Amino acid sequence: MKLTQRQIDYCMECGVCTGSCPISRVLPSFSPRQMIKRAMMEPEGDLLQSRELWACLSCARCSERCPVEINFPEFNRTYREKARRVGNLPLESHHGILQAVANLQTHDIQQQRTDWAKEAGAFHEETGEYFFFVGCLPFFEVTFRYLELSPLDAARSNLKLLNRLGIEPVISNQERCCGHDALWSGNEATFMELAGKNIETIKASGAKTVLFGCPEGYYTFKQYYPKYFGELPFEVLHMTEFLMARLPDSGWQFQPSQNGRLTFQDPCRLGRWSGIYEPPRELLQMIPNSDLQEMERNRENALCCGTSAWMECSSCSKAMQMERLEEALQTGADTLVTACPKCQIHLTCAQSNTELNLKITDLYTYVASHLEGAEAD
């Protein structure tokens, strides 16, 4: 990434990035501004060997607020590529199982990952107009069972909602991880393999529209696939955008909410990175009696869930997660809704060792469970 002279001049006098960074608040030694400075003084210097490179969550709160639009997370990401080459590697969480899954998916394997969908609704295995990109949920389902979570509920609910709209999407055994985590771990080669395979699969399905429940998959397809592979021969839509375009005319009735007060966690990839703030909120407000109360930090100021790309989970992650859970409870909410499986997993994990009792749920399950006649499905 190359900075202009103007960006450099302004950057050296500023520091809004470090002032905005949720990591810097917990670890004062972490400073995006200092990292840029070190990179300018010595581009191939000790920054490449530093642990700080792996600490950034790429939550984009810094770049959102940078007055000269320096994309610090992207700058940091390119450095991760270089760091990997000199043997500076991230600490992988969960024994590296999810990195192993992504790496195995670069091979020519015949996955069996759609069993959940056979029970949840109607879909096509090969071709169709819509492709529902499930993402890593079948693997999260197994990996995070110990948290008594069912990440696949989000996919089941999305399939139900699509079926109700008369859509039977393609759900494919050939689908791979979108490559988001590989990309943000400085592993471009793995990302390229996965992305190439996904594009091939979707092309072969003949789908014109690809729908995503997961913000990371959505953002990676929307932003990075065209960057590496050129214009895509299909449209990329997040489920919240898609549902909000369809629901107002659908005539659907929702049962009134019995959940008390709600609050919404903006996922970084959906909010700051994609600018999708209102559709998830509008979806929640379609349910009668939904008492949505914003946390103090919301939308572009929302606090990240504390870890990204399944690496570098630390006491810093935990401190951020606890801060966020307490912020959620301060709204008087008893339910926190999020649109990202990782936010749900991380916040559930953080809460599991505490006395806190916040119900943490995903947006699609929340919406689908309030749909009139949902039990009949």
Added chain:
Amino acid sequence: MVEETWEILRLLGIDERRLYLKWISASEGIIFAEEMRSFTARIKELGPSPLKTVAAEAAPSEQKASA
């Protein structure tokens, strides 16, 4: 945890019989030898891993990426 790993192998379409867990004491040499013989026999029966050929092809590009 091995149950979860088997489940992940099934999702990936990799024959779960390629992963085997058996707790054997250091004093049970004969049992260890028997288990190893039967496990290697099973692996031979299953034949080469479906990942093997592709892995060999992928190796040069990985080297290039890390150079």
